[in-house]
Amino acid sequence: MTYLELDNLTKHFEISDGLFGKKRVVKAVDGVSLSIEKGEILGLVGESGCGKSTLSRLIMQLLPPTSGSVVLEDEWLANLPPALIRERRPDFQMIFQDPNASLNPRMTVYSTLVESISARHPRVSDNAADAQEAVSELMRTVGLDPRYMRKYPHEFSGGQRQRIAIARALGTEPKLVIADEPVSALDVSIQSQILNLLRKLSRELELTMIFISHDLSVVRYIADRIAVMDEGKIVEVGEANAVFNNPQHEYTQTLLKAIPQIRV
Amino acid sequence: MISSSASDSGVPVVEIEKGSSLGKDAWYRLQKNKLAMFSFWFFIAITLICFVVPLIPGIPNPNKTYPDLKSMDAFQSAVSKDGEKVFYLLGSDYLGRDIFSRILSGGRVSLGVGFLATFVSLTIGVLYGAVAGFIGGRLDTIMMRIVDVLYALPFMILVIILVTIFQNSLWLLFVCIGAVEWLTMSRIVRGQVLSLKNQEFVEAARSLGLSNWRIIIRHLIPNTVGPVIVYTTLTVPAVMRLEAILSFLGLGVQPPHASWGSLIKEGADRMVSDQALLIYPSIVFAATLFALNFLGDGLRDALDPKTSKD
Numbered sequence: 001m002t003y004l005e006l007d008n009l010t011k012h013f014e015i016s017d018g019l020f021g022k023k024r025v026v027k028a029v030d031g032v033s034l035s036i037e038k039g040e041i042l043g044l045v046g047e048s049g050c051g052k053s054t055l056s057r058l059i060m061q062l063l064p065p066t067s068g069s070v071v072l073e074d075e076w077l078a079n080l081p082p083a084l085i086r087e088r089r090p091d092f093q094m095i096f097q098d099p100n101a102s103l104n105p106r107m108t109v110y111s112t113l114v115e116s117i118s119a120r121h122p123r124v125s126d127n128a129a130d131a132q133e134a135v136s137e138l139m140r141t142v143g144l145d146p147r148y149m150r151k152y153p154h155e156f157s158g159g160q161r162q163r164i165a166i167a168r169a170l171g172t173e174p175k176l177v178i179a180d181e182p183v184s185a186l187d188v189s190i191q192s193q194i195l196n197l198l199r200k201l202s203r204e205l206e207l208t209m210i211f212i213s214h215d216l217s218v219v220r221y222i223a224d225r226i227a228v229m230d231e232g233k234i235v236e237v238g239e240a241n242a243v244f245n246n247p248q249h250e251y252t253q254t255l256l257k258a259i260p261q262i263r264v
Numbered sequence: 265m266i267s268s269s270a271s272d273s274g275v276p277v278v279e280i281e282k283g284s285s286l287g288k289d290a291w292y293r294l295q296k297n298k299l300a301m302f303s304f305w306f307f308i309a310i311t312l313i314c315f316v317v318p319l320i321p322g323i324p325n326p327n328k329t330y331p332d333l334k335s336m337d338a339f340q341s342a343v344s345k346d347g348e349k350v351f352y353l354l355g356s357d358y359l360g361r362d363i364f365s366r367i368l369s370g371g372r373v374s375l376g377v378g379f380l381a382t383f384v385s386l387t388i389g390v391l392y393g394a395v396a397g398f399i400g401g402r403l404d405t406i407m408m409r410i411v412d413v414l415y416a417l418p419f420m421i422l423v424i425i426l427v428t429i430f431q432n433s434l435w436l437l438f439v440c441i442g443a444v445e446w447l448t449m450s451r452i453v454r455g456q457v458l459s460l461k462n463q464e465f466v467e468a469a470r471s472l473g474l475s476n477w478r479i480i481i482r483h484l485i486p487n488t489v490g491p492v493i494v495y496t497t498l499t500v501p502a503v504m505r506l507e508a509i510l511s512f513l514g515l516g517v518q519p520p521h522a523s524w525g526s527l528i529k530e531g532a533d534r535m536v537s538d539q540a541l542l543i544y545p546s547i548v549f550a551a552t553l554f555a556l557n558f559l560g561d562g563l564r565d566a567l568d569p570k571t572s573k574d
Contacts, residue, residue: 057467089472102463152283
């Protein structure tokens with residue numbers, strides 16, 4: 001069953017060179033069509049600046065598209081009035097690249113997570129004990145000790161912060177999670193922990209996930225299907241193994257060759 | 265991270281550890297700054313003395329004149345011709361009023377103007393700047409051009425016109441000063457919000473479906489607290505100085521009421537015959553302004569993001 005469908009999604013930015021310069025159009029996302037099955041992990045790869053992050057923000061309705069549509073379970077998001085989009089937001093959440101920037105430094109883990117949980121259950125903060133229990137459960141889900149719920153983001157390590165960010169994304173009980181390079185700001189030793197956590201959670205919670213990365217080995221590890229993006233366009237989509245073993249498009253072949261390999 | 269003893273003992277105690285907020289960290293750093301801490305307690309002491317000491321019985325009424333007890337020296341006790349016993353801690357002025365209690369009464373006005381006008385400018389400036397910065401676009405341009413226009417108005421002329429149209433009143437003083445001081449605050453907050461609103465935690469808040477208003481109140485304004493606190497502590501002395509300037513020019517507080525500015529003016533008028541009248545209010549006023557400025561500097565160091573964790 002298709003959960004998310006993108007149809008000819010386009011985002012152009014107008015950039016003017018200086019005060020009197022000519023206006024240039026940057027085609028960040030240029031006619032992307034994709035469909036994502038319920039429960040699958042789609043890896044989105046491409047080099048820096050190819051429009052991956054813009055695409056994720058278009059899906060998240062954080063940016064208005066220039067044209068095209070985002071269809072979530074037969075509902076056209078692009079045509080919805082803002083109030084209705086806000087109602088729908090708990091269904092799709094995002095894990096950001098840099099956990100140092102994606103957590104409000106003035107809020108404790110507890111308030112961050114309560115805010116997220118109340119997106120789905122607005123009355124959760126009415127009862128302090130219930131809220132605390134809900135937060136504890138959420139923290140255990142991502143492998144954090146609930147004892148630290150009253151601490152602030154700067155008191156955690158990078159990996160723990162990313163776990164908090166994951167917990168925040170899961171707090172709304174989303175169906176679709178977009179992970180925008182969730183491990184690229186982390187140490188290699190921490191990367192695999194976070195990847196395992198994401199894979200485990202997506203299986204347990206039956207999440208549909210778009211996993212964005214420029215690191216092919218990371219994507220191969222986690223994704224069921226892979227979409228390769230270049231200059232705002234999807235150039236190749238296919239099963240993860242097929243794309244890796246038998247890349248069709250020239251750009252994919254170049255990308256694969258760029259993976260450093262250790263020859264013994 | 266410091267783990268509590270409960271986790272080491274192996275007993276499964278669910279004890280929630282308290283985090284140390286950025287505010288607590290800043291307070292900790294401020295405590296290491298001796299000059300700033302001295303200024304902080306000095307300022308608290310001055311404020312308390314101004315507001316509490318006049319309640320003690322035996323402190324003379326600051327506005328009561330004793331024509332026969334003119335220009336007494338400090339630490340003198342005297343009996344007026346009505347048989348009233350008056351103790352002059354810092355001597356009396358040219359009308360026999362107690363300088364000490366006049367300084368306290370002037371301090372209440374000066375500090376009151378300082379706090380109230382700062383509070384007014386803080387509220388208007390923070391909300392105005394946060395909205396302009398967050399909404400952006402055309403609204404931002406219009407709102408900030410209004411600020412530019414208000415900036416361009418010459419403050420003194422504005423006050424002189426207002427004072428001549430309406431009568432002299434303390435409230436007018438609040439309004440005039442508040443109307444000028446919020447401009448800089450709104451610019452500071454707008455700049456902060458502009459850099460904050462593109463951070464990922466604001467995008468995350470939008471993804472949760474929070475309204476713009478909630479994002480401004482819960483996510484943006486709390487993160488501007490550092491610069492705002494610093495600027496506020498520097499606004500209080502600036503406002504007090506403005507009030508003193510106006511009173512010195514005779515546009516502010518009118519006799520028999522006093523503020524530190526009007527006391528200094530009275531002293532300056534009689535500088536040759538009675539130096540005490542000028543010296544005591546000036547020392548108190550200067551010391552208070554110094555304390556507030558040192559405190560502001562100390563807070564800036566304590567809240568500086570570069571020296572704070574991450």
